[in-house]
Amino acid sequence: MISSNHALAAFNKREKIIVIGAGIIGTSIAYELSKMGAQVTLIDQKFPGSAASGSTFSWINATYPKKPYPYNFLSQLGIDAYKSLEKEINLKIKWGGSLEWFDSDEEQTTLMNEVNNLKKYPRYSAVDVINEREARNLEPGIDFKNKNIVFSRADGAIDTIHAINLMIENIEFNGGSVLYPCQFQGLKYTNGRLSSVETTIGELEAHQAIFATGIDSGRLLSIEMMKPSTPGIIVTSKPTENILNRIIVGPGVHIHQQTDGRIIFGEQTGAPSSHIDRLSDKPKEFPSEIFAQDHTNRIFDTAKTFMKKVEDLKVERVSIGWRPLPRDGIPIIGRLEGLSDVYVAVMHSGVSLAAIVGKLVSEEILSGSTNLLLKDFRPSRFN
Numbered sequence: 001m002i003s004s005n006h007a008l009a010a011f012n013k014r015e016k017i018i019v020i021g022a023g024i025i026g027t028s029i030a031y032e033l034s035k036m037g038a039q040v041t042l043i044d045q046k047f048p049g050s051a052a053s054g055s056t057f058s059w060i061n062a063t064y065p066k067k068p069y070p071y072n073f074l075s076q077l078g079i080d081a082y083k084s085l086e087k088e089i090n091l092k093i094k095w096g097g098s099l100e101w102f103d104s105d106e107e108q109t110t111l112m113n114e115v116n117n118l119k120k121y122p123r124y125s126a127v128d129v130i131n132e133r134e135a136r137n138l139e140p141g142i143d144f145k146n147k148n149i150v151f152s153r154a155d156g157a158i159d160t161i162h163a164i165n166l167m168i169e170n171i172e173f174n175g176g177s178v179l180y181p182c183q184f185q186g187l188k189y190t191n192g193r194l195s196s197v198e199t200t201i202g203e204l205e206a207h208q209a210i211f212a213t214g215i216d217s218g219r220l221l222s223i224e225m226m227k228p229s230t231p232g233i234i235v236t237s238k239p240t241e242n243i244l245n246r247i248i249v250g251p252g253v254h255i256h257q258q259t260d261g262r263i264i265f266g267e268q269t270g271a272p273s274s275h276i277d278r279l280s281d282k283p284k285e286f287p288s289e290i291f292a293q294d295h296t297n298r299i300f301d302t303a304k305t306f307m308k309k310v311e312d313l314k315v316e317r318v319s320i321g322w323r324p325l326p327r328d329g330i331p332i333i334g335r336l337e338g339l340s341d342v343y344v345a346v347m348h349s350g351v352s353l354a355a356i357v358g359k360l361v362s363e364e365i366l367s368g369s370t371n372l373l374l375k376d377f378r379p380s381r382f383n
């Protein structure tokens with residue numbers, strides 16, 4: 001008996017599929033397509049992981065901000081999907097859950113209410129409220145300031161660049177191609193069907209095109225589906241001894257330690273609106289060492305208020321990431337109405353969702369079917 005995946009691939013294997021954008025989303029989609037025997041080419045205007053996915057905090061979660069329920073449920077399936085991807089490609093994932101709390105009583109009350117709301121969902125990701133002593137046992141290097149802590153047990157974190165590179169190795173092993181720098185420039189139709197994608201390196205034959213182009217997606221597809229992107233700063237330390245076991249979602253800064261010993265700091269608040277004009281070109285680096293150092297000092301000073309050994313860390317990289325933000329905060333996944341053979345996948349929390357989105361999108365693309373799990377995320381809501 002042949003499996004349904006093999007049947008799909010056998011049916012579609014002559015279709016050429018171009019995935020535009022080699023962030024974590026496009027790479028995961030291309031990887032899943034290649035696994036099923038599709039003829040897939042992944043392209044990027046710069047290089048894989050050059051945009052949001054290269055400057056992200058990389059926390060995999062299905063916590064309370066993921067609402068309403070269909071979005072939360074998809075995120076829970078996202079965690080499950082990483083468990084199989086982890087084994088499949090030997091991806092290193094730091095599991096262990098996350099610990100979250102706030103300084104102010106008001107924010108703590110809101111947090112606890114959000115957790116209670118989360119628990120009303122038919123299915124929710126394991127979450128408990130624990131006291132300071134319990135939290136300290138889990139994470140001795142953190143001062144929880146006598147607060148109650150939300151422990152989301154199922155959460156994990158990855159090194160997104162490592163994940164992208166691993167999937168690319170597998171795409172190529174499965175017979176797919178990865179081309180960069182190669183910028184998308186246009187779609188070409190023959191007899192009403194997509195026949196090629198025009199790029200800076202020439203025309204690429206294509207029967208289906210998938211846009212996983214992050215913040216550029218609305219502009220490229222001429223659909224008003226995105227709101228302005230906001231920046232976030234990520235500081236990465238050089239590898240160090242193990243000092244953190246879990247993802248720390250502390251007041252003002254998020255912190256985790258990768259399996260390779262690097263510690264990742266992500267600021268919670270973005271740049272003040274007075275800086276947004278200066279940042280209109282969406283730089284990924286600071287204009288000088290001094291700016292990078294100032295921001296690092298600010299983030300480290302916040303971290304020091306609750307974490308030991310921050311002053312011993314050596315900084316390896318400081319980068320600015322730009323979040324792809326759908327207009328209504330919910331992922332945009334599906335075919336475009338009126339533009340046949342074109343599919344889009346753009347979302348915030350794309351790291352949490354990449355593994356499940358890769359699987360669901362590749363199945364829809366190859367089978368031509370629609371999966372009910374994605375019905376709330378269709379781009380047609382912006383028509």
Ligand SMILES: Cc1cc2nc3c(=O)[nH]c(=O)nc-3n(C[C@H](O)[C@H](O)[C@H](O)COP(=O)(O)OP(=O)(O)OC[C@H]3O[C@@H](n4cnc5c(N)ncnc54)[C@H](O)[C@@H]3O)c2cc1C
Pocket residue numbers: 020021022023024025026027043044045046047048049050051052053054055056057058059060061182183184185212213214215216220231232233234266320321322323324345346347348349350351352353
């Ligand atoms: C500071 C920060 C922290 C974050 N923290 C988390 C977190 O902890 N957990 C989480 O789940 N999410 C987090 N996110 C969000 C997450 O990083 C993004 O949702 C995710 O990386 C988006 O992936 P993507 O592949 O859709 O887009 P991107 O990574 O932006 O990739 C899009 C790619 O498309 C390419 N492209 C664009 N236009 C073209 C063109 N014309 N031709 C060819 N290629 C093109 C770009 O070069 C780029 O490589 C964070 C984001 C930021 C910025």
